[in-house]
Amino acid sequence: MAKAVRNENAIGIRRRSRKTLMTGLLFTSPWIIGFFLFQLYPILASFYYSMTDYNLFTAPEWVGFGNYKKLFQDDKFYLSMYNTLYITVVGVVPHMAYALVMALLLNAKVKGQSLYRTIYFLPTLVPAVAGSLLWMWLLNSQYGLINMGLSAIGITGPNWLVDPDWTKPSLVLMGFWGTGTITVMYLAALQDVPKMFYEAAEIDGASKWRQFWTITFPSISPMTLFQLIMMLISSFQYFTEGLVFAEATQSTGGPENSLLFYSIYLYQQAFSFLNMGYASAMAWMLFLVVMFFTLLIFRTSARWVYYGGEK
Amino acid sequence: MLRKKTLAFISSTVVALSLLAGCGSNNDAANPASGSPSASSGAKPQEKVEISFWTTYSDADAGPITALVDNFNKSQDRITVKMLGNQDPTKQLTAISGGAAPDVLLTYWNNIGPWADAGAVLDLTEKIAQSGFDVNAVIPAAMERMKINGKVYAMPFTMSMASSLMYNKADFEEAGITKPPETLEELFEYAKKLTKKDADGNITQIGFIPDYPWIDNVFWPIIFGGSWIDEATGRVTPNAEANVKAIAYQRSFYEEFGQNQIDKFKSGMGKRGTPQDPLLTGQLAMYIGWEYNFMPERGEDGPIGVAPFPYPADRPDLKGSGMVSPRAVFIPAKAKHKDEAWEFIQYLMQTDTQVQYSLDAHVIPTLTAALSDDRLYVDSNKTMWPFYERAKSENLNGFPNSPYINEYLQALTEETEKALKGTLSPQEAMDNVAKKIQPLADKK
């Protein structure tokens, strides 16, 4: 008898888990179908190319791991990876922190909140051509606003656009203007923090600073995780801004290749040198690096990300 | 409440718009304009073939080429050319590789080498032989750029040319200079005279910057009679004596005026091609001139003077040297209507067409005969006259087209930059280029 009940239970659990699986698949089916329809073939093709000599026109020639081996002997592979890591390490966290501070300020109940919020979003909407003109002027070492400001307090500003040591910091600096979308997402996340938490804290007499670290920050930690990972991924694929900036100096890689970012070098290999095989190997190498960091962040996230939906 | 209303509004707009656009695209589909030959027009018994022609020109520059295409479409009733502008090389490459190649494309000449080598470009040898097209009627320096391993893959529709020195007349006058420099040695002396510094040693006006607006890794070696490949041995020759001399000459300006000083001054110069262009404001006195620079300002009464670019004093045989950068038209190997495409290209390469285009777009024709055509020598076209003359020079040259041309050019730029900054000697830098590129040359 007891055995039968246990069996029934096991069947029940299995049935239930199968039902859960079916529901889960049903809900996620849009993406899964799209993946098989539009993404799988390009991804597999790119992986196959990475194992071949392929010039985009004649049939790919199998070379096994040859392209990957070549990568490690390529000076520019290391250089472009260094430039990319630089912009990632120096850029991601400050931009994120800045966006969060802005979101907190914009979430405060002040008159004209809507107006302020709109203003902060505006730079995101300025097209690149107009934006780059503005940068060129701001960062100009002679008559640019930044260096004029610096000289007013007795500092001789660097030659931002020409000195290879300063081209990447220039990009990071300009990146602060592009944080509008991150701010919006943080704003949305802040709307989900239950108000009663703050009321309780207020009664306990907790300071604003304490309230931020004990209530706000944990509550929006899922958003912080999202931003950290997505900004990491996009920073590793840093492309357009670098190209616009470098073009202003009339070369693909900027002064002394200081703006030769990984994706730009990859693009050059693929579409200028027609080494699609090699470029694909670069793409997959980047995939591995980014995947490694992403998994690392997900691993640690259990310690600092709190989901209200988890028990 | 607001949410429901907004949602309803959004969804109704979407529906309305999708109907609108749906109608639009249906209409388009009904039109025989989607790349396939149109048998549906019915009116004409003959089958009219539609060929697609992609160019890099955006609307801002597309006027003259549109006029040519219209002309061609009107001139005969077998072929309709449908032109599409703003097609950058990445798009061109993606479409050709992706199996949706148009019939004719206009692109930058340095794409021809790699694309032809990869098998994307139709070898024109046969078409040229069949139609009796005279390749020798084309300016050799332009035609040479269309050849890979001796085979012709494209036609140079137009060309740009750097063989002039442009200068600020007021700067010259102020410095008491009455005529432009003859030789490179004079150019250097003039540059010194035309450079001013303030009390702190900062440059306030400069005579000449050899790598402004960009590092010119083809122009300078040509001026010194350099070369890039020895066809006989298959060796690349970026480190040949003349090439190294060309770099050393450029470096001498930096040694004379100071690296930091030039860098600093350069960053304070106005934007090129605007009213604040440094040559117009006189911040910069001399400049490597192309035919498209300072179109109105280089007129007789304008502020900008034009002269032949100087030559090395010990090489008077190099007088009239200059660099040619043509724009290529080609047929993809997988084009649907190759014959019609070739017919259109032939039209583009006719003297009448070339003359018309030169008048409209102020470019240099690529047919030798067109350079002397009376129709070009009208007063309204006066600023172009000296350039037509200079285009006849036998010392015009260009970078050899090859499968690895873009790697070669990139390496030259990188190493020249190091040499100009003084981190490497010109010889070391160019040896590096040879080391990097020789393996690629051996492979092909």
Place this chain on the structure above:
Amino acid sequence: MSGPSTATGSLKTPGRKRSKAAKRIARSFGKHLVLCLAGVFFLGPFAYLLLTSVKSIDEIFAVPFVWWPKKFYWENYSNAVKAIPFLRYTLNTLFVSLMCVLGELIAAPLTAYGLARIPFKGRNVLFMVMMGTIMLPAQSTMVPLYVLYNKLNLVNTYWPLILPAFFGAAYYIFLLRQFFMGIPQEITESAKMDGASEFRIYWQMILPLSIPAVFTVGLLVFLNSWKDYQMPLIYLNDPIKWTLSVGLKAFIGEYNVEWGMLMAASALFAFPIIILYFFVQKVFIQGITMTGSK
């Protein structure tokens, strides 16, 4: 600054209350000050765009820089609108962007719900595969993707721009997943006990609770689709089908750029998104009142 009403008010109120009010005013003043200062920084680029759009070419590149134009060249706007089929491009762009929003808002929340709140077997693997697809640089899959669309005969149609949205993009799915995971289980538990289906819970409880998130996604999808240049350029071969971002290139010639018109057109280009944004951020405020009332 704070007007006569506070001044008269302070006369009547007792001392302690006054100092409290003063503190509050000081604090709100401080907030305004910070917001204003930062606002100037953020307003900069857009103000620059607007001012440049009415300048003459001489003033755009003047050295030293000229902020305020001497004469306003309003004709830059009318010329820009006339120079390209502006209305047609706007409608095209609007169509593509709204379709993308529609598609993404159907597909992304559904998938995100599945990943966030249904503990099915293999969901973590599925999630990592999804993340993996965005880690591969687009440059390496661009050509095979084009081949695919070409085989499907969809080149030179809007489908390659719109279709992917209807299957959900990893970026938005991940974003919504984070929001959905943050909603406490207790809220949906009782509904589950009562036998409500997952879809009903999704549709009637989770979605309404995530209004700010869903609107944010809608805004971002619209914005990205509106600004996208590469996809329309690659896939559209008929100038009449072009979107605004591609159309704007008409002002950029090889050797000369119509700066005034380009800037004017760029300002017009940004305008619809500003309006949209203004309304979306209003929803945030509404979101607060909703959570507050529950």
